[in-house]
Amino acid sequence: MTDEDRLLPIANVGRLMKQILPSNAKISKEAKQTVQECATEFISFVTCEASEKCHRENRKTVNGDDIWWALSTLGLDNYADAVGRHLHKYREAERERTEHNKGSNDSGNEKETNTRSDVQNQSTKFIRVVEKGSSSSAR
């Protein structure tokens, strides 16, 4: 609960906003703060739905599938499609890494690799969601 009032880093939000706009555009600090709050609330909205489902099914870990399910349940079909495709690509990459590690016959290395890629996956997913939000607002 103590992390609920956390906000996304404003520098990254500004950078993502700049990627969508033309090169000579300028973004005021108030605009960045507003988008920062909107993006944070959107993420909380989706993860709250996913967490509720995990709570009902007596699970403690929120998976990518749960995020995808939450997006589709809330009627955010465009985001659900994007997240689904990204999740599919990620799992394919994960299988390739697993096969490569099995070829080297090192189980410890395999576990370590899985942990690292898991962390990277989470950060990538959040950035992707925020980016989709920005592109949607630009349209």
Place this chain on the structure above:
Amino acid sequence: MMHQMLNKKDSATHSTLPYLNTSISWGVVPTDSVANRRGSAESLSLKVDSRPGHIQTTKQISFQDQDSSSTQSTGQSYTEVASSGDDNPSRQISFSAKSGSEITQRKGFASNPKQGSMTGFPNIHFAPAQANFSFHYADPHYGGLLAATYLPQAPTCNPQMVSMIPGRVPLPAELTETDPVFVNAKQYHAIMRRRQQRAKLEAQNKLIRARKPYLHESRHVHALKRPRGSGGRFLNTKKLLQESEQAAAREQEQDKLGQQVNRKTNMSRFEAHMLQNNKDRSSTTSGSDITSVSDGADIFGHTEFQFSGFPTPINRAMLVHGQSNDMHGGGDMHHFSVHI
């Protein structure tokens, strides 16, 4: 020529910033600042008549535009440090010159006539104008602080999607005081649950209402201590070494080759005199003769004063002041005599 020398002077003065943190004073009353701003504007409007001032205006405008665009694109916010000299009039003069240049750079966001009036300031040195500028410089930061504190925190709106399904459910008007808001039926329960969570967090006072200007105190203090170059940006390691070497070289040159420095000063003054005022050759020659005599006395006086028990950074500031005085004194004969 003049512009380059001004830039060098500004960079030299900025290099001494970390040593002047102790003399920061933010105690400016808003009413006084408003009055000073008006006074400074009126005084400045009278000084934008000469042609060289106009030329400098053009150059300054182009420089400021680039700076403003780059600063906004990076999205950084620089901490502005202002210092008002209290004891030493010569120190006060040097600081006011620096603050004038910074005001000129910051005013790039304002309209053109203000920029023109600001660029006209470095050419003329008057005690009341300097006092006005010292107050006027502190005001923008104070205004910025006020704006930051009173910035309205707009409440986060719930996401409203245009639903493809024709059925839309009206939300209860408990939180929304105006008309009922229609949302996607699929999101109704999630929105209500999310509202309850937010209400719970507000009850526990965990939501961030007032935004902090920085997250970590130690990082903020470190950023304040870092040396800044002209324009207020941080100096990287290479530039720091270059500036320290330049300062040492200047001190050595002034110690060893006093006469040559004197000659160089006269030549630079002669050029400044030619640029600023288009006068006859006879008057120019007489002006240079008179100023050279007083200039020699002034330099020696300043040198003696510098070595009479002051730490090194203040000595550097005094050196910068001496240079600025030599540059601007030649422009106006009457002003120079009155100043002495």
